[in-house]
Amino acid sequence: MIDEGAEHDNANHWIEHAPLRIDGVPIQATFAEAFDMKMTRLVLTAADRQWCHHAAAAMVGFGTSVIACGVEIAVERELSAKETPDGRPGVAILAFAVSGKELEKQIPRRAGQCVLTCPTTALYAGLEGDRNVYPNRVPLGKTLRYFGDGFQISKQVQHERADGHCETIRYWRVPVMDGEFVCQHDVGRTEAIGGGNFILLGRSMQSVSKACRAAIDAIKPMPGVITPFPGGATRSGSKVGSQYAALFASTNEAFCPSLRKMTNSELPAAASAVLEVVLDGANFEQISDAIRAGINAACESVGEAGLVGVTAGNYGGKLGRHHFHLDKIMTERPS
Amino acid sequence: MKEITLTVRSLQIEPVDVSDLKLDQLIENSANEIAKLSVRSAIYDFELGDLFDVDCRSIDHETPSLILRGDCKSIQRLGHQHCFGIIRVEGDIGDNCGTCMTGGKIMINGNAGDQLGGPSGARNIGMNGGIIAVSGSAGRFAGHRMRRGEIRIAGEAGDSLAAWQVAGTIFVGGTVGNHLAYGMRRGTVILGTPAQLPPSRFSLPVTLESPFEQILLGRAELKHDVPLLDRKKREHDLGENPWCVSRGDRTIGGIGEIWQPRI
Known part of the structure; x- marks a missing residue:
C-alpha cells in the first residue's frame, strides 16, 4: 500500500503551482512523447455523401492503435465535389503505421474489403506527387485490379496542374455490379509522427467528456492531423510493457482513479475521470497546432470547474524523439 | 528554355x-x-x-518548344520519337507526324496527314506516350498500333482510326471513316459524333456508368483541344450518363472500348 499522505503530493503540487493556466485550468510543464511513423493520404469518393460515409466508416474501422490494428487511420476531413478528382463528394483519409511495409499491407487490404465493396465508390491518392516526389508507394489498384479477372482496364491520364506542371496518373477501372470501381494505381507514403497526446484530468466523467468533445471539435477541421480513437479520445491510456510477457502495452495505472490508493498515482485528489486525446499528424507543427487548439477548446468549454488540469503522456523521453512540451506549445503563437 | x-x-x-x-x-x-x-x-x-x-x-x-509556321503538308515524320517539350505547327502537317513518340506534346493548328501517331518502318508499336492535339482533321490510320498517350482530334478522322490499337486514348470530335478500330486489342476511342460499329467486331453499346468519365473528360485542356467532347454540354443534351460503350475488336479477342454519345 502507498502512503496516503504522500500519494498525491507530486500531482497536487503542479496543480497548485502551475505557472500556466488556461481559463483557470493548470497545464503541467511536461511533454507528450511521439514517434516516427509512415503516413499516406487517400481520397475516397462516392456518388453521394451517404455511400461515401459508409465506405469511409468501414475503411477506418478498427484503426485506433498500431498496437493491434496495424494502422491508425481516420477521416481527416470531408471534401466537396470540387476538391475531388472525379467531381463527387468525398473524404480525405490519413493512415499511419509503424513501418512502410505494414502500411503497404494494411491499405490494400482495407481498400479491397471496405471501398471496393461499397457501391459507387472510387479511391484516389491524397498525396499529390509521382515517384519523383514520393518514391515509396502504397499499392491500391496495383493489387485490387486482379478482381477484374482480366476485364480490368488500365488508363494513364495526363493531368495539368494549376502551376503548369503535368503529371501522368495511372488509374484502374475494375468492372463491378454497379458499373466500375475506379482506383488509382498507387499512392505515395511519407514520414510522419504518431502518438502526440494530451490528457484531460476531469472532476467528473460528465465534465471531462464535455471538455474532450470540445477539444475534438476544435481539432477536426485542422489539416494533416487525425485523432484515431473512438470519438477522438481514449480512456485506456497505456504504458509500455506489462507483467504479462505477451503484452507490450498495458493500462497506465498512474492515471487510473480506481488504483489511486494502490499505486504511485499521478492523479490529483480532485480528479475522478481521465481521458486522453491521441494525435497523429503529418509533421510536428501540425500536431503542435492541434494540441494547442484542443487544449484551448477543452479548457474554455468547462474551465476549472470541470477540469482539474491538463497533462501529457511520455516515457521519460527515451522512446520517441518528438517531444511536445505543453507549456511551450500553449505559449507559442499558432504557426 | x-x-x-x-x-x-x-x-x-x-x-x-x-x-x-x-x-x-x-x-x-x-x-x-x-x-x-x-x-x-x-x-x-x-x-x-x-x-x-x-x-x-x-x-x-x-x-x-519547336514551332513550325506555314503550310507544312509536305513535311513528313515530324516529331518522330519525340519525347520532351512542345512541337507546335501553325498550319497543316504531312504524314507520319508523331510516329513512335514517347512523351511531350505535339499541337497542330490545322490538319494532319495519314499515320498520325503511328509506327514507323518495321516497328510494330506506334505512339508510346505524350499527347498529339489536332485542331482540324486527321487522315487515315491515326493512332495505328498506338500503345500509350493521347491523340486528340477536334475535327474528323479518316479510315482505319485506331487500327490495331494496343492501348492509349484517342478523342475525335467529328466523324470517323471506315474500319474504325480494326484489330483493336485494348485502349479507348472516344467519339463526339456517333459511328456505326459492326456487331461482328464490337459489342452492342451499353451505358457507361463510371466516375472515370469525369477524370478523363473533365480536364480543362481536353475541353480546349476537343470542344465537341465537353462533358457539361453532353450532359445538357443527353442527361446523366451521356456515353455508351462498345468493347472489341472481338474478332481478335480484343477488349478495347469505344465511347460514343448515347443516342
Whole structure:
C-alpha cells in the first residue's frame, strides 16, 4: 500500500503551482512523447455523401492503435465535389503505421474489403506527387485490379496542374455490379509522427467528456492531423510493457482513479475521470497546432470547474524523439 | 528554355522527311547550326535553312518548344520519337507526324496527314506516350498500333482510326471513316459524333456508368483541344450518363472500348 499522505503530493503540487493556466485550468510543464511513423493520404469518393460515409466508416474501422490494428487511420476531413478528382463528394483519409511495409499491407487490404465493396465508390491518392516526389508507394489498384479477372482496364491520364506542371496518373477501372470501381494505381507514403497526446484530468466523467468533445471539435477541421480513437479520445491510456510477457502495452495505472490508493498515482485528489486525446499528424507543427487548439477548446468549454488540469503522456523521453512540451506549445503563437 | 521557330520559306511540293529533327537535340544548337542540319526528300538532300527561316530565342518556360509556321503538308515524320517539350505547327502537317513518340506534346493548328501517331518502318508499336492535339482533321490510320498517350482530334478522322490499337486514348470530335478500330486489342476511342460499329467486331453499346468519365473528360485542356467532347454540354443534351460503350475488336479477342454519345 502507498502512503496516503504522500500519494498525491507530486500531482497536487503542479496543480497548485502551475505557472500556466488556461481559463483557470493548470497545464503541467511536461511533454507528450511521439514517434516516427509512415503516413499516406487517400481520397475516397462516392456518388453521394451517404455511400461515401459508409465506405469511409468501414475503411477506418478498427484503426485506433498500431498496437493491434496495424494502422491508425481516420477521416481527416470531408471534401466537396470540387476538391475531388472525379467531381463527387468525398473524404480525405490519413493512415499511419509503424513501418512502410505494414502500411503497404494494411491499405490494400482495407481498400479491397471496405471501398471496393461499397457501391459507387472510387479511391484516389491524397498525396499529390509521382515517384519523383514520393518514391515509396502504397499499392491500391496495383493489387485490387486482379478482381477484374482480366476485364480490368488500365488508363494513364495526363493531368495539368494549376502551376503548369503535368503529371501522368495511372488509374484502374475494375468492372463491378454497379458499373466500375475506379482506383488509382498507387499512392505515395511519407514520414510522419504518431502518438502526440494530451490528457484531460476531469472532476467528473460528465465534465471531462464535455471538455474532450470540445477539444475534438476544435481539432477536426485542422489539416494533416487525425485523432484515431473512438470519438477522438481514449480512456485506456497505456504504458509500455506489462507483467504479462505477451503484452507490450498495458493500462497506465498512474492515471487510473480506481488504483489511486494502490499505486504511485499521478492523479490529483480532485480528479475522478481521465481521458486522453491521441494525435497523429503529418509533421510536428501540425500536431503542435492541434494540441494547442484542443487544449484551448477543452479548457474554455468547462474551465476549472470541470477540469482539474491538463497533462501529457511520455516515457521519460527515451522512446520517441518528438517531444511536445505543453507549456511551450500553449505559449507559442499558432504557426 | 529555348524556343525554336521554323517558318516555311516557300511551298515545298516534294515530301521532306524531318524525322532526324529531335527537339531535345535541337535545343543544344544555335540558329545557324540548326539551319545547316540536313533533311531528306526522296530525291534531294536539303539543309533545313533551304526550307525554313530559323529563329531561336530564350523563353521563360521550363519546357523547350519547336514551332513550325506555314503550310507544312509536305513535311513528313515530324516529331518522330519525340519525347520532351512542345512541337507546335501553325498550319497543316504531312504524314507520319508523331510516329513512335514517347512523351511531350505535339499541337497542330490545322490538319494532319495519314499515320498520325503511328509506327514507323518495321516497328510494330506506334505512339508510346505524350499527347498529339489536332485542331482540324486527321487522315487515315491515326493512332495505328498506338500503345500509350493521347491523340486528340477536334475535327474528323479518316479510315482505319485506331487500327490495331494496343492501348492509349484517342478523342475525335467529328466523324470517323471506315474500319474504325480494326484489330483493336485494348485502349479507348472516344467519339463526339456517333459511328456505326459492326456487331461482328464490337459489342452492342451499353451505358457507361463510371466516375472515370469525369477524370478523363473533365480536364480543362481536353475541353480546349476537343470542344465537341465537353462533358457539361453532353450532359445538357443527353442527361446523366451521356456515353455508351462498345468493347472489341472481338474478332481478335480484343477488349478495347469505344465511347460514343448515347443516342
